[in-house]
Structure formats: C-alpha cells, structure tokens
Amino acid sequence: MQERRVRNSARWKRHLAHMLRFVSTSSSAALALCAVLSAPAAAATVCEDLWFARNAAFDEAGYCFRSPLGQAVFDNRDCTDNVPRVSESLVDHIARIRDREAELRCSVNTNRTELDVPMLARRLELMVQPLMSETESLCIGYIGPSVPLRTAPETDAVVIGNIEPGDSVLSAHEDMDGWAFASEVKRVGETETILGWHDASLETCEARAG
Numbered sequence: 207m208q209e210r211r212v213r214n215s216a217r218w219k220r221h222l223a224h225m226l227r228f229v230s231t232s233s234s235a236a237l238a239l240c241a242v243l244s245a246p247a248a249a250a251t252v253c254e255d256l257w258f259a260r261n262a263a264f265d266e267a268g269y270c271f272r273s274p275l276g277q278a279v280f281d282n283r284d285c286t287d288n289v290p291r292v293s294e295s296l297v298d299h300i301a302r303i304r305d306r307e308a309e310l311r312c313s314v315n316t317n318r319t320e321l322d323v324p325m326l327a328r329r330l331e332l333m334v335q336p337l338m339s340e341t342e343s344l345c346i347g348y349i350g351p352s353v354p355l356r357t358a359p360e361t362d363a364v365v366i367g368n369i370e371p372g373d374s375v376l377s378a379h380e381d382m383d384g385w386a387f388a389s390e391v392k393r394v395g396e397t398e399t400i401l402g403w404h405d406a407s408l409e410t411c412e413a414r415a416g
Contacts, residue, residue, distance in 0.1 A: 251322055252312075252338050253312035253314055256303050256312060258321060258323050258335065262280070263292055263296050265281075268285050273317070274317055274318065274319050275317070278319035278321075279321055296334070306338075325390065328401050331366055332357050332403075334382070337379060337380045337382070339378055343415065345374065346411055346413040346415065348370075348372065348375055348411055352368050352369065352370050353368060354367075354368055355402025355404055356403045359382045359385030359387075359405075367391065369391055369406070373394075374392050376389045376392075384405065385403045386408070388400075388401055
C-alpha cells in the first residue's frame with residue numbers, strides 16, 4: 207500500500223511539472239495551477255477508495271453495517287436488512303471492484319472510524335460510485351459549453367453541479383457505460399470543489415496533463 211501511495215504522489219508531481227511548463231506561456235493556466243495544487247486524489251489510498259465504492263452500493267441497498275468504520279461512514283438509520291439486495295445493474299460493477307481489491311490485496315482496517323477518501327461528503331451524494339483508475343488525467347482550463355454533473359451515469363440522474371469554461375478537471379476514476387467521472391472540478395477564484403458523472407468528452411482544454 208505504501209508503494210501505491212508513492213506511485214500516486216509521483217504521478218501527481220509529473221502532472222504539476224507539465225502544468226509548470228505551460229504556466230510560462232499562459233497566465234490563465236497559472237491561475238488554474240493555483241486551483242489544483244492541493245491534489246487530494248493523489249493522497250487517497252486506492253484500497254480505501256475501493257472499499258468505500260463497494261460498500262456505498264450496499265448502503266444504498268439497505269445494508270446494516272456492524273463495523274466501526276461502516277457505521278462511521280454510512281448512515282444505518284434507514285437500513286432494513288443485513289442481507290443487501292443490490293440492483294442487477296450494479297452487480298458487475300461491484301464484481302469489478304472486488305477484483306481490483308483482490309488484485310491489490312486490499313485489507314482496510316474496519317475497526318477505525320475515519321476513511322482517507324477525498325471529498326467524502328460529496329461522494330456520499332452519489333447514487334453510483336466510480337471505480338478508481340490506475341491512471342489520472344487533468345484538463346487545465348476547460349474550453350467548451352457547460353457540462354452537467356450527475357449523481358449516476360444516467361441521463362435522468364440528479365444534477366449536482368456543472369463543469370464550466372475555465373474549470374480544471376481531474377479524472378482519476380474509470381468510465382462506466384459511456385459516462386466519465388470528474389473526480390475533482392476546481393474553479394479559478396473559488397475554494398469549493400465538486401465532482402460527478404458526465405457524458406462529455408472534455409477534449410478541448412488550455413492544457414492537458416496525464
């Protein structure tokens with residue numbers, strides 16, 4: 207796990223190096239750089255993100271968590287059954303998460319009460335959790351129309367934010383059913399960050415890293 211943390215950190219440093227080279231020729235990119243320096247996605251452990259994504263699906267299905275970590279992260283007040291009934295549409299998704307956890311030999315300590323997942327409160331708003339990717343990419347200074355961010359990879363899912371022109375968008379999770387996931391969206395001059403599912407390509411940016 208420590209090795210994975212180092213790889214994540216090194217990958218983000220490479221992104222910053224790309225951005226710094228671009229800053230020398232673009233003042234707008236310089237502002238974008240200030241907006242993404244915190245890079246919380248690089249600080250997360252992959253295993254904890256996977257644990258959260260898998261158990262969030264069980265939480266939606268009404269599972270009653272018994273571990274200290276499960277009870278601290280999820281709300282047991284509306285749980286109905288200790289045997290979760292997950293929708294068929296999420297069965298394959300959960301199986302992929304389990305496969306990734308097995309591949310990485312994940313073992314999250316569920317006796318504690320805190321989880322190292324960036325923007326956890328925002329993630330809890332989602333109806334479908336993304337699967338953390340092996341790679342990351344960064345769109346610096348998005349150029350294009352406003353893009354709605356939704357709670358699930360579905361056209362009728364609730365809109366919880368928008369990607370606007372000039373935003374910097376970090377993508378650190380895998381696509382699902384033709385939808386992409388914006389792991390973190392930062393806007394110049396604002397401290398709040400957002401996330402969510404979208405069906406746009408985000409191909410046109412002032413610069414791109416990753």
